[in-house]
Amino acid sequence: MPAFSATSPGKIILFGEHAVVYGEPAIAVPVFSTQAKAIVSARVQGKPGEIWIEAPDISLSAPLDQLDINHHLRAAIEIVIDDKDLDQVPSCKIQITSEMPPSSGLGSSAAISISLIRAFSAFLGIRLNDEKVSDLAYELEKIHHGTPSGIDNTVISHQKPVYYRKGKPFDFLEIGKEFLVLIVYSGIPGNTREAVEGVRDRWQNEPDRYNRIFSRIGEITQAAKEIIETGNPDQLGPMMNENHELLQEIGVSSPELDHLVSAASEAGALGAKLSGGGLGGHIIALVKSDADHISGKLIKKGAVSTLITPVKNRDFNR
Numbered sequence: 011m012p013a014f015s016a017t018s019p020g021k022i023i024l025f026g027e028h029a030v031v032y033g034e035p036a037i038a039v040p041v042f043s044t045q046a047k048a049i050v051s052a053r054v055q056g057k058p059g060e061i062w063i064e065a066p067d068i069s070l071s072a073p074l075d076q077l078d079i080n081h082h083l084r085a086a087i088e089i090v091i092d093d094k095d096l097d098q099v100p101s102c103k104i105q106i107t108s109e110m111p112p113s114s115g116l117g118s119s120a121a122i123s124i125s126l127i128r129a130f131s132a133f134l135g136i137r138l139n140d141e142k143v144s145d146l147a148y149e150l151e152k153i154h155h156g157t158p159s160g161i162d163n164t165v166i167s168h169q170k171p172v173y174y175r176k177g178k179p180f181d182f183l184e185i186g187k188e189f190l191v192l193i194v195y196s197g198i199p200g201n202t203r204e205a206v207e208g209v210r211d212r213w214q215n216e217p218d219r220y221n222r223i224f225s226r227i228g229e230i231t232q233a234a235k236e237i238i239e240t241g242n243p244d245q246l247g248p249m250m251n252e253n254h255e256l257l258q259e260i261g262v263s264s265p266e267l268d269h270l271v272s273a274a275s276e277a278g279a280l281g282a283k284l285s286g287g288g289l290g291g292h293i294i295a296l297v298k299s300d301a302d303h304i305s306g307k308l309i310k311k312g313a314v315s316t317l318i319t320p321v322k323n324r325d326f327n328r
């Protein structure tokens with residue numbers, strides 16, 4: 011029996027993180043230069059129902075049923091079994107690897123879930139469309155992150171730039187002119203659940219102030235959508251800077267992220283902001299042909315690693 015594999019890209023949020031949890035729009039794009047991969051192969055000598063899971067990144071090699079019931083990897087497999095109400099599945103070995111640092115804002119948990127859902131359902135002969143994959147991954151995101159907006163599972167399952175509003179049909183974004191984003195890793199793990207819960211606590215204490223900030227982030231995101239679609243990406247720089255300042259105001263930045271955002275602008279980026287949950291993780295910077303030069307400067311200023319990603323349309327049928 012052949013092995014079944016699936017890969018999923020990472021993602022960055024260009025505009026609108028956190029405000030998206032409160033109904034404002036956000037823009038996210040896939041990042042294909044970093045991937046999570048799952049491989050499922052039959053175990054000929056295994057008993058029916060026996061599933062072995064190997065995740066070398068976290069030094070895990072164990073039978074699935076020995077993992078905690080809410081363990082990320084176990085939940086991703088069991089959601090497929092439960093969704094189809096299967097009594098038993100053929101014995102198999104599942105390997106999962108990810109190039110993304112966990113808790114770094116790149117959507118590693120959604121990319122891992124989606125790779126597992128896709129590879130395991132293919133192994134079982136079940137065909138799931140992108141929408142269904144996204145819905146299942148959203149259920150898993152709720153286990154890991156509490157009250158996610160759904161943007162990570164949407165952009166990673168569809169693998170295209172999206173303009174997203176919680177609970178509303180999302181739009182694929184047409185990129186009028188390709189542009190470059192430098193993704194810069196602070197080396198400090200973020201914590202999306204903690205960041206989202208912290209914002210919620212502070213919003214409950216000062217609802218008017220926070221609602222004003224969310225709505226300003228929403229306006230920036232809406233304006234950014236039009237600029238991206240009409241092909242004037244250089245204009246996004248100052249908007250990224252303002253979005254970052256608003257994220258600082260709601261308490262999800264950190265001294266290290268602020269330092270990298272300033273260093274990116276000093277090195278010649280057109281604008282920069284944190285991306286994703288914050289409190290650590292990555293910043294993103296809008297760059298032109300000087301991406302390598304800016305990247306070198308940021309590494310000298312303490313960045314742990316950088317990735318350059320083009321933001322462009324991706325039209326293909328899987």
Ligand code: MEV
Nearest residue numbers: 027028158159160286287
């Ligand atoms: C996480 O990638 C983005 C947040 O807005 C949370 C969410 O949308 O679920 C911080």
